[in-house]
Amino acid sequence: MLNTKMAKLFGGIVCIIVLLSVYGVDGQPTNCPEPECTWNYFMPSTWPTVCGGKYSLCGDGGHQSPIDIDTSLVETSLELASSPLHIHYEEVHHTMVVNLGTTIHVDIGANNTVYGGPLGKSDKLYLNQLHFHAPGEHQINSVPSSAEVHLVHQSLTTGKRAVVVVRVMTGTANPWFTNIFTVRDLPVGANATIDINPLQLFPLSILDNPYHLQHSNYYYYNGSLTTPPCTEGISWMILIDPIFASVSQIQDLQRWEGINNRPIQSYNGTVYRPHFSIVTPTNEGEDIRHMGMVIGLSFLLGLAAFFAIIAIAIIALLIRDSHDKRDFYGAQQFELQPTNY
């Protein structure tokens, strides 16, 4: 990073010298390259004003991220629970890891998608990349995590973006990070390739029982990118259960990419959580088919019982009618018989 700054400084000096010499010859300005627009984590308060106010949303926005989630204010949502969040991830091979200087960025690409939940069922969002923040950016009841993994998704049709957050707490060593750290000496701007399975990042509570995620186990809110340009309209889904990594793994991450957490932003919106349900459905389609069969059978049984009652009533009437007739004629004959003798 130091070499890059020296190169920029040298370039600027050369440009000034050339500019002066050009003005000295004919008085006309020359075309110097625009100074590169930069921001850093040392002074995030300057983000709205750097680069001529290009990132003003970082200061003016009403739905900025990250936030501190006060669980007493979280609204449970039946709607979220009725529309399960579907996460389909699989292993990707020879994918690119880049050290951006501000974070470690891992390309993911096709075949890894998320839909449902707050994102709706009609549009699949593709997992473009994942990256790290250490310490973690979001807090729950003012408790930060040691790190966060941001899995960044985007729709190919609408451009809608969503970030799934996996919170990392200090604990036992995590083999998933060991895999990433095989390329941890990557210098700024350089890249390498690795094989990676983003699903193995998830907490065991979700891997063991995916329905746990659908019914209770994430927070959702509408926020922003946590880096300039701080674009809003980003769907955030923060997994409540954390994963764990060792102290040395967290330290390695911080050494690798530097401290890169944006401070907590004030937030006036609402944070939601799927309404908790103790019922674990076996399969949505099967449930609906099963319910249809039960309703159909009940209807047929009801219909059969109705016709049986009608049939019994008719038979009873016929029997009574024939009995009455037999009595009538029998009585008549009996009464007439004495007069014949």
Ligand SMILES: [Zn+2]
């Ligand atoms: Zn991020």
